Amino acid sequence: MGLLGLIFITLPCLILVSGQVSYSIPEEMPVGSFVGDIAQDLGLDVKRLKSGKARIYTGDSAEYIVLEKEKGVLLIKNRIDREAICAETAPCALNFQVILENPMEFYSITVEITDVNDNAPIFKRGEMKFKISESAVTGTAFVLEQAIDLDVGKNDLQSYSLYPTDNFMLKLQNQVDGGKTVEMILDKPLDREKKDRLSLVLTAVDGGEPQLSGSVQIHVNVLDSNDNSPVFTQKVYKSSIREDSPTGTVVIKVSAIDADEGSNAKISYEILNSVDDASEIFKINRETGEIKLAGNTDYERKRQYQLHVQAGDAGGLTDSCKVSIEIIDTNDNTPAINIMSKSAVVTEDVQPGTVVTIINTLDPDSAENGKVQCKIQRDIPFSISTTSNNFFSIVTESQLDRETESAYNITVTCSDEGEPSLSSSITFTLQISDVNDNPPAFERSSYDAYIVENNTPSLSIFTVKATDDDWNQNARVSYILEESSINGVPVSSYVSVSADSGVIHAVRSFDYEQSKDFQFCVKAQDGGSPPLSSNVTVKILIQDPNDNPPQVLYPVQTGGSMVAEMVSRSADCTTLYSQRRCWLMQRFLPSF
Ligand SMILES: *[C@@H]1O[C@H](CO)[C@@H](O)[C@H](O)[C@H]1NC(C)=O
Ligand SMILES: *[C@@H]1O[C@H](CO)[C@@H](O)[C@H](O)[C@H]1NC(C)=O
Numbered sequence: 001m002g003l004l005g006l007i008f009i010t011l012p013c014l015i016l017v018s019g020q021v022s023y024s025i026p027e028e029m030p031v032g033s034f035v036g037d038i039a040q041d042l043g044l045d046v047k048r049l050k051s052g053k054a055r056i057y058t059g060d061s062a063e064y065i066v067l068e069k070e071k072g073v074l075l076i077k078n079r080i081d082r083e084a085i086c087a088e089t090a091p092c093a094l095n096f097q098v099i100l101e102n103p104m105e106f107y108s109i110t111v112e113i114t115d116v117n118d119n120a121p122i123f124k125r126g127e128m129k130f131k132i133s134e135s136a137v138t139g140t141a142f143v144l145e146q147a148i149d150l151d152v153g154k155n156d157l158q159s160y161s162l163y164p165t166d167n168f169m170l171k172l173q174n175q176v177d178g179g180k181t182v183e184m185i186l187d188k189p190l191d192r193e194k195k196d197r198l199s200l201v202l203t204a205v206d207g208g209e210p211q212l213s214g215s216v217q218i219h220v221n222v223l224d225s226n227d228n229s230p231v232f233t234q235k236v237y238k239s240s241i242r243e244d245s246p247t248g249t250v251v252i253k254v255s256a257i258d259a260d261e262g263s264n265a266k267i268s269y270e271i272l273n274s275v276d277d278a279s280e281i282f283k284i285n286r287e288t289g290e291i292k293l294a295g296n297t298d299y300e301r302k303r304q305y306q307l308h309v310q311a312g313d314a315g316g317l318t319d320s321c322k323v324s325i326e327i328i329d330t331n332d333n334t335p336a337i338n339i340m341s342k343s344a345v346v347t348e349d350v351q352p353g354t355v356v357t358i359i360n361t362l363d364p365d366s367a368e369n370g371k372v373q374c375k376i377q378r379d380i381p382f383s384i385s386t387t388s389n390n391f392f393s394i395v396t397e398s399q400l401d402r403e404t405e406s407a408y409n410i411t412v413t414c415s416d417e418g419e420p421s422l423s424s425s426i427t428f429t430l431q432i433s434d435v436n437d438n439p440p441a442f443e444r445s446s447y448d449a450y451i452v453e454n455n456t457p458s459l460s461i462f463t464v465k466a467t468d469d470d471w472n473q474n475a476r477v478s479y480i481l482e483e484s485s486i487n488g489v490p491v492s493s494y495v496s497v498s499a500d501s502g503v504i505h506a507v508r509s510f511d512y513e514q515s516k517d518f519q520f521c522v523k524a525q526d527g528g529s530p531p532l533s534s535n536v537t538v539k540i541l542i543q544d545p546n547d548n549p550p551q552v553l554y555p556v557q558t559g560g561s562m563v564a565e566m567v568s569r570s571a572d573c574t575t576l577y578s579q580r581r582c583w584l585m586q587r588f589l590p591s592f
């Protein structure tokens with residue numbers, strides 16, 4: 001221990017303490033590298049080292065340094081890894097002794113191992129995984145795994161960086177124990193619908209020269225939250241169906257899309273109409289959005305339906321749309337015919353063009369399906385014409401004659417212009433009332449009647465008959481004996497005519513010998529107002545049953561036979577008798 005004095009060496013890496021020598025070397029020097037000139041630093045001769053069998057004593061510790069006795073220097077024997085020897089302890093030093101014998105001496109040697117940036121920061125786990133709901137609020141922190149750098153001092157971990165920084169930023173917090181917590185803070189909300197997986201890289205760097213770094217992958221799985229309402233592909237849907245479409249007809253299919261996933265995206269559809277009957281007539285498939293006809297539509301009752309359809313996801317978010325359904329008319333209504341005004345009876349003398357009936361048609365269908373035309377049968381003296389929309393009038397086309405046709409059954413047929421056309425018809429009877437336009441007509445243009453003389457007075461001789469084509473009163477015939485005189489005697493003292501029956505009665509007994517024949521006129525008159533009448537001439541021929549034996553009243557010879565005739569003085573000699581006979585009788589029978 002003679003060298004216990006202080007040895008001062010000027011080498012920068014040599015610290016000479018009393019009986020002690022210190023060196024400072026970086027770790028990881030190659031084997032055989034020079035550590036220090038121990039002989040010189042301890043003031044020992046190389047021979048003394050040899051003779052003293054100088055050796056290094058490390059106790060149980062591993063030997064990193066070897067003594068080269070020939071040169072009196074310390075060399076690296078084994079690789080020195082500061083981190084293996086000292087871990088985080090700093091400063092790190094190897095302490096050993098150099099022992100000499102004859103006489104025995106020993107010296108303490110300290111070799112400080114300085115750190116070399118030979119370790120990059122490392123993350124123990126290869127990757128980090130997070131499951132974060134898209135509804136996570138900004139500011140939420142997620143603790144990240146820290147990196148480890150075995151080096152010390154400025155070679156130790158210095159900082160972290162995170163990339164990309166679209167949604168997260170990095171927050172480092174110093175701990176009381178000198179460590180750091182590394183947190184990832186949600187900076188901008190996540191949106192699963194835009195990006196459901198994020199991949200970030202956390203990099204840790206040390207302060208060495210050159211700088212070393214380590215990194216780790218951070219996988220973020222963005223979990224869905226029901227943050228999206230269903231959205232209809234259209235705000236308004238339009239469709240149309242014929243009013244006669246059968247139930248089950250597919251009207252339209254609506255569709256909404258929900259950007260969420262799972263049950264948050266499961267949409268169910270519903271028709272919300274409550275005030276009208278639309279939700280009875282149309283049914284929606286809750287799952288597919290297909291709308292089908294479930295009831296009956298009637299264009300004439302309702303021409304358009306507005307459905308309010310809602311789409312809702314399982315999370316209760318909804319959207320709505322309108323479905324406008326137009327009902328297309330089909331020709332399902334036959335025209336209805338109404339008689340607005342009708343004469344049950346018209347007189348036969350009405351002027352052509354007289355309106356007898358006005359009818360109105362109603363067809364609730366649209367366009368051609370509701371356009372109506374009416375006609376009547378051809379073989380009657382009436383025509384139909386339209387006056388204005390859906391109004392038709394039936395007028396007489398020519399002169400009517402009750403005596404020919406006393407009533408008409410008029411059939412009006414109205415058809416629409418649909419395809420196929422629908423039609424309906426009505427028939428009504430029009431009575432033609434009588435006008436006194438026919439005089440009574442005798443069955444014969446003249447009558448000859450025979451009567452045997454000496455008849456009983458009031459004997460009915462025969463009957464005249466006249467008929468009248470008119471009706472009722474206008475056809476009631478009365479018979480009237482026209483005033484005239486026979487041989488100065490009024491005809492009424494010869495015959496009478498029964499007004500009702502036309503029976504002609506003798507008023508007196510006739511005598512052939514007095515008068516062989518006579519004639520008069522009978523008028524037939526109807527009950528019309530004014531009445532009409534016609535005349536007929538009736539000739540009565542008196543027959544002789546030969547009741548007189550020849551007898552000369554006065555010797556008058558006429559053609560070989562004696563005649564006695566009663567001849568009125570005033571008798572008309574132009575009509576009743578032959579002129580000669582008349583003249584004679586008036587001459588020779590002045591007292592008659
Ligand atoms: C009118 O119709 C009725 C009932 O069908 C019938 O009895 C009558 O004879 C018809 N009249 C005419 C003038 O055709
Ligand atoms: C009927 O006879 C009367 C008198 O003889 C005459 O005045 C009248 O015009 C006649 N009427 C007809 C219709 O022949």
